[in-house]
Amino acid sequence: MRPTPKSVASRSRKIKEIPTSLSLEKAPSGIAGLDEITGGGLPRGRPTLVCGSAGCGKTLFAMEFLVRGAVEHGEPGVFMSFEETEEELAINVASLGFDVRQMVKRKQLAIDHVRVERNEIEETGAFDLEGLFVRLRLAIESVGAKRVALDTIESLFSSLPNPAILRSELRRLFRWLKDQGMTTVITGEQGVGTFTRQGLEEYISDCVIFLDHRVNDQISTRRLRVVKYRGTTHGSNEYPFLIDETGISVLPITSLRLDHKASSERVPTGIERLDEMLGGGYFKGTTILCSGSAGTGKTSIAAHLVRAACAKGERCLFFAFEESSAQLLRNMGSIGIDLGCYIANGSLDLVASRPYAQGLEMHLLSIHKAVTQREPALVVIDPVSNLVGSGSQLGSNSMLTRLLDFLKNRGITTLFTSLTEGGADTEQTSVGISSLIDTWLVLDVVRGGGERNHTLDIVKSRGMAHSNQTTEYRISDQGVLLLDTYLGPSGVLTGSARLAREAADRAQVALQEEEIARQQALRGIRRNAFDGRLATLQGEFAVEDAELDRDIQERIRQRDGAPAARAAMARSRQAFARAPGAGHGKHNGKHGGKGHRT
Amino acid sequence: MTKAATARREKARAAKATPVPNPLWELRLYIAGRTAKAVAALSNLQHICDERLVGKYRIEVIDLLRNPALGRGDQILAIPTLVRRLPNPVKKIIGDLSNARRVLVGLDIKEL
Numbered sequence: 001m002r003p004t005p006k007s008v009a010s011r012s013r014k015i016k017e018i019p020t021s022l023s024l025e026k027a028p029s030g031i032a033g034l035d036e037i038t039g040g041g042l043p044r045g046r047p048t049l050v051c052g053s054a055g056c057g058k059t060l061f062a063m064e065f066l067v068r069g070a071v072e073h074g075e076p077g078v079f080m081s082f083e084e085t086e087e088e089l090a091i092n093v094a095s096l097g098f099d100v101r102q103m104v105k106r107k108q109l110a111i112d113h114v115r116v117e118r119n120e121i122e123e124t125g126a127f128d129l130e131g132l133f134v135r136l137r138l139a140i141e142s143v144g145a146k147r148v149a150l151d152t153i154e155s156l157f158s159s160l161p162n163p164a165i166l167r168s169e170l171r172r173l174f175r176w177l178k179d180q181g182m183t184t185v186i187t188g189e190q191g192v193g194t195f196t197r198q199g200l201e202e203y204i205s206d207c208v209i210f211l212d213h214r215v216n217d218q219i220s221t222r223r224l225r226v227v228k229y230r231g232t233t234h235g236s237n238e239y240p241f242l243i244d245e246t247g248i249s250v251l252p253i254t255s256l257r258l259d260h261k262a263s264s265e266r267v268p269t270g271i272e273r274l275d276e277m278l279g280g281g282y283f284k285g286t287t288i289l290c291s292g293s294a295g296t297g298k299t300s301i302a303a304h305l306v307r308a309a310c311a312k313g314e315r316c317l318f319f320a321f322e323e324s325s326a327q328l329l330r331n332m333g334s335i336g337i338d339l340g341c342y343i344a345n346g347s348l349d350l351v352a353s354r355p356y357a358q359g360l361e362m363h364l365l366s367i368h369k370a371v372t373q374r375e376p377a378l379v380v381i382d383p384v385s386n387l388v389g390s391g392s393q394l395g396s397n398s399m400l401t402r403l404l405d406f407l408k409n410r411g412i413t414t415l416f417t418s419l420t421e422g423g424a425d426t427e428q429t430s431v432g433i434s435s436l437i438d439t440w441l442v443l444d445v446v447r448g449g450g451e452r453n454h455t456l457d458i459v460k461s462r463g464m465a466h467s468n469q470t471t472e473y474r475i476s477d478q479g480v481l482l483l484d485t486y487l488g489p490s491g492v493l494t495g496s497a498r499l500a501r502e503a504a505d506r507a508q509v510a511l512q513e514e515e516i517a518r519q520q521a522l523r524g525i526r527r528n529a530f531d532g533r534l535a536t537l538q539g540e541f542a543v544e545d546a547e548l549d550r551d552i553q554e555r556i557r558q559r560d561g562a563p564a565a566r567a568a569m570a571r572s573r574q575a576f577a578r579a580p581g582a583g584h585g586k587h588n589g590k591h592g593g594k595g596h597r598t
Numbered sequence: 599m600t601k602a603a604t605a606r607r608e609k610a611r612a613a614k615a616t617p618v619p620n621p622l623w624e625l626r627l628y629i630a631g632r633t634a635k636a637v638a639a640l641s642n643l644q645h646i647c648d649e650r651l652v653g654k655y656r657i658e659v660i661d662l663l664r665n666p667a668l669g670r671g672d673q674i675l676a677i678p679t680l681v682r683r684l685p686n687p688v689k690k691i692i693g694d695l696s697n698a699r700r701v702l703v704g705l706d707i708k709e710l
Contacts, residue, residue, distance in 0.1 A: 114675060120690045123691075
């Protein structure tokens with residue numbers, strides 16, 4: 001019976017064809033986030049076991065699976081309840097926004113309540129569960145169901161005798177449901193050391209989902225785990241999930257891909273000098289952490305950013321976990337930041353809640369939902385350290401990572417404030433999220449000289465040149481003011497030291513100015529003196545000049561007048577005679593001599 | 599309509615089988631097809647009634663394969679199930695009724 005080479009070849013061809021024809025088909029569960037974990041939903045046409053302890057949300061899971069299947073995917077369902085009546089179910093899930101009665105009327109859903117009272121029943125011989133099959137078949141046919149939920153079928157074990165028969169009958173039931181092509185959810189109560197009390201997981205081997213409801217430090221968290229899922233890859237972690245007014249939401253860590261876009265657009269911080277220090281503001285869509293000890297003005301810095309964004313007409317979401325909305329508005333109003341008008345015009349939403357009111361997961365979901373609804377450009381979480389207090393350290397880190405990635409993927413600028421406990425290193429966040437942060441402002445308190453002063457450092461700011469200067473700031477009625485930096489011998493001067501230095505500087509300046517004025521006055525006086533002397537000299541010179549001029553003119557006149565007179569005299573004497581009385585002797589002599597020679 | 603009609607026919611057929619028109623004991627046996635268990639149950643029941651409840655009973659046999667909707671009213675899961683509708687209170691006995699002693703206990707027939 002050795003295979004010939006030809007048959008081997010044909011077999012290998014067959015194997016190659018298999019994946020397309022036999023790949024596992026999945027039915028979308030309709031439960032938010034679960035389909036991402038399971039890669040598309042529950043195995044179509046096969047049973048899925050959903051197990052967990054009391055109150056973990058099994059019934060709701062089953063109901064939501066049916067309701068969403070009917071409403072969103074056009075697959076009617078049958079809910080066979082072994083615990084609650086139709087009315088109870090309808091009321092229970094009405095609080096989650098499902099109108100089951102209406103769905104039953106529209107033939108989208110059939111509910112069958114199976115009630116078996118142990119004390120009414122006497123076993124008198126061999127029996128089977130054909131009655132259950134008949135009812136199920138009837139219900140399936142009545143709505144043309146594609147989905148079936150059996151809510152705690154295990155309760156049959158307590159109401160019917162003879163577990164051996166029950167086991168074989170249940171095995172037959174699951175087989176039958178599979179043959180009918182029903183995508184089935186079977187719920188089961190968690191047993192001691194087993195997933196279900198009656199070991200249903202032995203019969204349902206296609207998909208097992210375990211729901212857990214834990215209380216740590218008095219705060220409950222719900223978690224979901226896909227224990228097995230035959231024939232497909234699936235996320236095997238525990239995923240937190242929530243039950244709220246829209247049903248079950250699982251928060252998958254699918255966003256750890258790190259593929260968010262990076263914008264180079266700047267978001268003004270709302271504080272002029274801080275913009276300068278950051279080279280223009282935060283980057284849009286980045287995460288900013290503002291950490292500091294109590295009373296350092298973390299919220300105020302956040303409020304500045306909110307005001308700047310609202311003023312530009314952007315939507316903001318402010319999650320306050322420390323103050324009520326009214327208190328926050330009053331406090332920000334006292335430092336000159338009026339946020340009330342932005343609430344009034346709808347650009348700002350304040351969501352205030354106590355961090356301990358619910359678990360971290362619940363908070364994160366409410367943040368998720370608010371963000372999805374409002375689509376803000378800016379989200380402030382004040383403070384994130386309080387939020388973390390409501391969950392375990394390990395859990396909160398992964399949750400915050402998820403939150404950050406969620407916000408980043410949406411291109412939302414996020415500012416977290418974080419309270420540093422007194423005495424702790426300011427660059428140590430209790431949250432341990434600093435590595436996820438793009439821009440980190442550390443607000444510090446400098447104590448000395450009998451006072452506390454505030455300084456601001458930009459510890460890091462990814463992707464931008466930023467100031468390395470520790471800057472003092474003051475919270476005034478105009479908001480946060482970054483002050484001039486004064487460097488002293490032991491670093492930056494703050495508070496009174498800075499004031500003293502400022503005063504000294506002012507005195508120095510005044511002194512300098514006085515000196516300059518004095519010098520300028522002296523210069524004026526000197527110039528005046530010089531001008532005076534110059535005028536005197538000019539006067540004297542003018543006098544002398546005039547005298548000399550007159551003398552010269554006289555002599556010129558004399559010089560030019562003498563020959564004419566001599567000629568006239570000679571004419572009158574008819575001789576070449578010299579006029580005896582004309583001019584000085586010297587001249588006469590000379591002239592005479594000349595005359596003689598001629 | 600048809601279902602109701604079949605139900606009526608079934609009832610009539612069952613009534614024909616019972617000897618007394620105004621019975622004290624109203625018993626209803628649910629089966630799903632004429633299986634071996636169903637046949638055994640009916641014959642066991644008939645036997646017990648003929649022995650202990652002569653002339654005071656009426657047996658109604660409901661085949662859920664024919665009338666699936668009837669299974670819901672009496673909350674039938676196991677097949678066969680015998681329901682004692684009268685006298686009150688309602689009692690249910692499951693199985694093929696092969697254990698006669700337990701059937702009597704279940705139906706509270708001992709007191710007669």
